[in-house]
Amino acid sequence: MEFKGIVYHEFPKAMYVHVPFCASICAYCDFARVKYTSVLFDKWLAVIRKELDSVSTNEMRTIYIGGGTPSSLSIEQLDVFLGLLDRFSGVEEYTIEVNPETLSLEKCMMLKKHGINRISMGVQSFQSHLLKMMDRKHCVEDIMQCLAWFKEVGITNCSIDLMYALPKQSMEDWENDLAIACSLDVSHISLYSLTIEPNSKFGRWGVEPIDGDLEFEMYEYAIDYLSSHGFDHYEVSNFARNGLCSKHNIAYWKYDDFYGIGLGSSGKLGKYRYTQTMNFVEYFNETLDMEIVELDDSDERFEAIMMGLRMLEGICIEEYNCRYKVDLLALYEGAINENIRRGWLEIVDGYMCVTRDGLYLLHEVLLEFMND
Template structure:
């Protein structure tokens, strides 16, 4: 019988489910901010952390949402104090923020609380589109927010961009990409719109663009960002050298991670868990809604799947360390076929997707499931 696989765990995700307003495309776990509810939530979150996460310094902490900066300044200070045992000494502490929330007082609290990376919900550089999708900032506000952050020394900034929006033209997308380049930020993440049933777009029957236009927008972004010096280090993520998201790299390397808060997920050894999305359950301490035990086969496949999303690919040594068997012995045919098709590249240390393999990753992975 094989020993249980052991994965590294140095990461904590913390979910803050409040937003100042609700965007038209969004189906995340979030509600409109309410001060009393947020106070109650932070109390529960402290309890969950206490009981479920060992008090130890993490390598990375990611505070996402929702919009963590929808909290009042006092609540944000309380949150960051609560996270001190995990953030002290961490290499990367990221918080998601919306441009309209960035003010000098907020930046002070973030810096004092150990935050050293900001993930900004820019989404578009086109004011008309920002309005259409229910965002509450203009491009000029985003530009000013970034300037304030940079002046305060918080220069490790990532921007989220969304594309394939209903009615979005190629020209608007090109202009957004050019707008992003003008911001001088070291990281950028792309999201293709999916219409979620319970979002405003879903309820009003909006449609994303056709697949060909969506693909051409993606490839344009890859080309523009690479030409500007960004490394395309994961299918949808781009960074200047040294600015790849350490936290997300833990996900893609298939390391373990803790997730706390409403709707958060985590992975601990052979178990993946999803927290409840229901406030009542969460407030009564019924944090976990579902816990799934992964088979060894599930874990091997998931490790390949996640790692092939990255340009670096799967570490052969790491796979063998964890599963005590080489990946080439587990999936000989899928790998051989991927190499023949030009979808995969194999050297002494890594198995990685080529550019064409990355573009067809779902097809490439189907071979690993056969």
């Protein structure tokens, strides 16, 4: 099989598709996105159609449409774009990212018509002053209205994003956000701590990060609060109710292969990891300048650990040994022993996983593996 010049041997079962349009630009954002116009949409559609055509399988277990704001497209545009993905069958989990202010009941019906069965909604906060500070354009009523629409059209698996470590965000704000989130009919919560990117508005305005101790306190509080309110903490920043973990993201954390389609997207095909251009002109002109990295055996073994330790259940040692034809405990003996000695790692029932302390220090945990 071949995709954009990369030769690989097994079809991935997961696909990420990037929609780069946003109705407005948030203050913290430096993603691959552009303000939506219908002229740009037409140009983009032609390129994404070709990209999707070059995926030479019709079988996919998970599809994740992210952005940008995919819901910023008009109903007609959503219909045409999602129609390009209708050929994929066997899709167990089909997610689209939405922002509350860009949705309508008709758009929700359109999502349902094309088989979407999971929503990831950019809520970020339920506090008006924080939404305003982030330049988010929705209000709390918009969020509640969207949840009602999802229910009405029969999309019952809904994840929300919440942000913490925001400037001017008090502990009380954060506690309120988590309490409201738990009171809603949502199956999944993803937490994001603010990073001030130099190219974002926050970066340009010189916004300072909050105190590290407060950030840690917010994270710890969230783990305890969500865990005691029916959410299973299954990944560093992700929590699921009723077993509704993100199957698509688990494919990343299990270091499976996946296609990345669209501006700035990344994918992994066998021994190759690729990242597409974030430059709109290059993308629209189809001078698809892709960065391709060929992974050697030790890269793969390390990256599988880097991704796998993000999950609370950790890495199945037997599976890892089979996949890479090594003895994990012997291969990384030094790193494992040192991390266990520090109380950051443990081996439980055949799985290697981080402890609660190790969760927050994952970067340090991985440094040991990198240096081993």
